[in-house]
Amino acid sequence: MVARLSRECSELVDYQRGVIARWQAPDRAVDQPAVEALVRAGRWQTLYRGVYAAYTGPPSRDSTLWAAVLRCGSEAVLSHITAAELDGLTDRPGDVIHVTIPRQSRAWLSEAESRRRLPAIVVHRSGRLPEARHPARTPPRTRIEETSSTSPTWPRASTVHSAG
Secondary structure: OOOOOOHHHHHHHHHOOOEEEHHHOOOHHHHHHHHHHHHHOOOOEEEEOOEEEOOOOOOOHHHHHHHHHHHOOOOOEEOHHHHHHHOOOEOOOOOOEEEEEEOOOOOOOOHHHHOOOOOOEEEEEEOOHHHHEOOOOOOOEEOHHHHHHOOOOOOOHHHEOOOO
């Protein structure tokens, strides 16, 4: 039996660079069992707990960033040096992925997740995330002005670029 995703789920996977979180399944009755079957069959892979890549092989940087933000929940955004990387403010990817979630939220990452081949996720919490979140850019991230004000530990100026 071939596992089939709903059209909406397939479109979401395409939009998110081949990545989807279990909590995003548009038609839970159809999509969650299909995702589980695809992972069991070795056609898909688990990137972080509850987050899957719709392919085998190493994930791209874009897929990895989508996976990290999805792992931290629906209100999470990429932030700090990770958001700077996406907006072209630095040309060097960070060793870890910075994600910010609302102050009242929690994202528990297990030890096993940090031992995977993917970069570790550093979770920050903010009480002003609605204001800091960029309204349109994807994957979800902080606004450029927010990013530049929260990243005092960026690499030296030789690898930091002007936003203008």
